Amino acid sequence: MALSPGWRAFALLPGTHCGVFRKAPRSSCLSSFPWGHCPWRGTGSSLDPEMKAFLEENTEVTSSGSLTPEIRLRLLTPRCKFWWERADLWPHSDPYWAIYWPGGQALSRYLLDNPDVVRGKSVLDLGSGCGATAIAAKMSRACRILANDIDPIAGVAITLNCELNQLNPFPILTKNVLDLEQDKWDLIVLGDMFYDEDLADSLHRWLKGCFWTHRTQVLIGDPGRPQFRGHSIQHQLHKVVEYSLPEATRQENNGLTTSTVWEFQP
Ligand SMILES: C[S@@+](CC[C@H](N)C(=O)[O-])C[C@H]1O[C@@H](n2cnc3c(N)ncnc32)[C@H](O)[C@@H]1O
Secondary structure, eight states, X not given: OOOOHHHHHHHTOTTTSHHHHHTSOOOOOSXXXXXXXXXXXXXXXXXXXXXXXXXXXXXXEEOOSSSOTTSOEEEOOTTSHHHHSOGGGOOSSOOGGGSOOHHHHHHHHHHHHOGGGTTTOEEEEETOTTOHHHHHHHHTTOSEEEXXXXXXXXXXXXXXXXXXXXXXXXXXXXXXGGGSOOOOOSEEEEESOOSSHHHHHHHHHHHHHHHHHHOOEEEEEESOOHHHHTSGGGGGEEEEEEEEOOHHHHHHTTTOOEEEEEEEOX
């Protein structure tokens, strides 16, 4: 199925056209470190009712077409009004949280199939988007989870997606952790975060700090985006597993056919 011209810009070309990403607000902070004091923590009752209603009206609950049919998510699908509308009619920042990206799908599949990787561990999902990988970590019994995304609306989406999967919401942080000193995590997961060269450079620097300071394990999910394949981080990766993408994800991602989980080993 073809995407509408408006959504094609962000759904098919993440990072290829940096402007699409840069126009979104990037610094709003709904909570502060340490993550234990996050206002999103708890039942989700603190959600802005208007934003919650907007998301419920303009997304569809789905569990099909991804690598993890056991996770239900509110996503933008062809049955949603804004799938077909001009992108400039969307009243908020670009809704990356409304897509379940191939990199995140691979990571989530891996965590669900290999619960030992997260069981009893503290996990940071950096660039959480819809929150699926953090949800997979929770389902596989991670003991502490922080979902981090600089888009505050992602925080609302993640909370709704936790509820959909009958999970107590975990803390969500919308501050840019790349501006902060590295905290101690057992595992950091990043799904489809290497879509922009500058962001990739910042992530690489920051992740090296996590590894050398705390020996944090770092797993990256990526479907082979040029900004990732061409980055110097390639020399410090170990391939963990590669998945063949479902047809629906292939169609939405312009010919990408696989998605791989890499371990960062500087
Ligand atoms: C392509 S989406 C991937 C979302 C999710 N990980 C997945 O795989 O479905 C990238 C996400 O990273 C977020 N993001 C971009 N820069 C960030 C940063 N410095 N810190 C945290 N999140 C960031 C965006 O808001 C967006 O939700």
